[in-house]
Amino acid sequence: MKFNPIAMTAAALALALAGAGAAQAQTEVQWWHAMGGQLGDKVNEIAGKFNASQKEFKVVPVFKGTYTETMTQAIAAFRAHQQPDIVQVFEVGTATMMAAKGAVYPVWKLMADTGEKFNPKAFIGPVYGYYSTTDGKLLSMPFNSSTPVFYWNKDAFQKAGLDPNKPPKTWPEVGEAAKKLVGSGMNCGFTVQWQTWVQLENFSAWHNLPIASEENGFAGLGAKLEFNGPLQVKHIQQIADWEKDKLFVYGGREGKPDSKFASGECGMYLASSGSAGGFAKAKINFGISMLPYWPEVKGAPQNSIIGGATLWVLAGKPKENYKGVAKFFTFLSSPEIQADWHQSTGYVPITTAAYELTKKQGFYEKFPGRDVAVLQLTNKPPTKNSKGLRLGNYVQIRDIEDQELEAIWAHKKTAKEGLDDIVKRGDVLLRQFQQDNK
């Protein structure tokens, strides 16, 4: 047989065109996300379920790397007019996304324009509040939200002569427990994951103290940082003092300290509720309870705030796509999908219905402590200090917070000096953001 290259190319081309034609019958919705590994499989599963549930639209999830990489790529794509329909953006990118008025399509508007049913009351308060305008309109779709909780190693507690089923409730009790743990031969009492999120943002919300003026930035771009108040200074100084005796050990930024708790080096850990799955795999005998608080503060504890990411809809796509996005969002927030997502990942369910469903399925009896995150978020109705924060240039500000906290833990600065410097340096960036987004 003789090959005829021209005929073969033509045949291949015809096949390719036919394939493209078949795909175009469905409207494709591009979804860029930052969920790697197991979480990524779950994302594909959700998209697969949605695609199987109807014929009109096809959601295509694309893994783009870390949160920052995903956001940077989406922005670069927008500049080149190649943007996806949906992009997952982490919570500190919220102010940047919000300020880009021509680039995003707010969710409340999308739902109204496409005539999709949407009930804001179905969502869990602090989850909804973090991503909505001051008058309660939702900007981006909550997807994976978590909140910091308190973990303790039951075996280590036993060994130190502490009651393994009675975690410390307040900060003085944490100090006492840490002393006993170190006294029993451990090298570390407790450590903290994502310290800026836990020790500054959540600490302030948990004690109903402002993180920044202008309702933590929700009310306007003129916000100034305010977490150098007396209680925060006292708290951070106390932790720094504990550092000297190894009651507290600094384990690095973001998720770096995980190994210290998973290896049994530290007996207590303040970390995201989303970390529970990982510790269960590490075969640590641990319990989960609420974050500690200072007992002298009236009304404490308030409620904790969330972290994680939401799905933003980008502007400039055909109308047909947005119909698909709206349908997909409705599917995504349905109790069944949310309950499954919550149970398999450790992220909090975004709707009350999903929480109730999980409870009914007996999940919390089987895995005690997995409901702590929701209970903490709904502990009290959020105040203007505890519904979250919306500050521009916040990725950079968090870097500054990490730097100054490190200087405090290394005893190069006192808590007061360090926190004042965060406020001073952070405010410069806030003013810059205000000026750039006038």
Added chain:
Amino acid sequence: MHKRVIFQDKLLPYLLLAPQIAVTLIFFIWPAWAMIQQSVLREDAFGLTSNFVWFENFQRIFSDPGYLQSFEVTLIFSVSVALLGLSSALVLAVMADRVIRGATTYKTLLIWPYAVAPAVAGALWSFLFDPTVGEVSYVLHLLGVNWNFVLNGSQAMLLVVFAASWNQFSYNFIFFLAGLQSIPKSLIEAAAIDGAGPGRRFWTIIFPLLSPTGFFLLAVNVVYAFFGTFGVIDTVTRGGPAMATNILVYKVYSDSFRALDLGGSAAQSVVLMAIVIGLTVVQFRYVERRVHY
């Protein structure tokens, strides 16, 4: 009679140069120009609004104490990386040059680190020295060293300097070895007969004859320390703790790709480019004078 080869066609030389010019234009001139443009603009991340602000971005970065500290950190880091990388490579090259049995094995093993990408090198070192699970840290703790580079800035600096110079070491080693092998044996033998010891032979003959190689490597190592070490910093310390290892190029990266401050990071890039151009000029004008070819 002296005969010169001349191309009659006036176009041909340009045509032959064209690929190189195209590469330079596309990969150097164009991005550099875009960077200079960006450095005088303030833009939001999505590029929806853009304001011309003259030199405000430069004013801003120079009034940031973090940026000034970054200069200091970069200076310490670059000098240490270049010195450590060059001196250890020179010592080992001299040794490897004298080895008689198994020389190839030594040389091959010493060249290996160069095959490791900086990011991978960084990951390796940070695993070995991880305060919680690192094997070297375990030994250090046994020896009573309070090793915790995530909190101790000097330890972090020490670690990235070692990781970065280890990665560049092989490159220096190959060049030094080649340089040593091109030194005529007769010169060294003559000196030996005249009664010069190994130390004297090294400083009066070998070292001066190696200086062209050394000079070339100095220039390459400085550029490496400024730019090529990004991967090491990113995987080991990410500029921390408390900015102790926040070198200029890492700050450019984190301000643009993590913080999306395009104007500010473009201004930093312009400054960085000026520094490296300046350093290269200085090296060629002053250091090269002392080099014997």
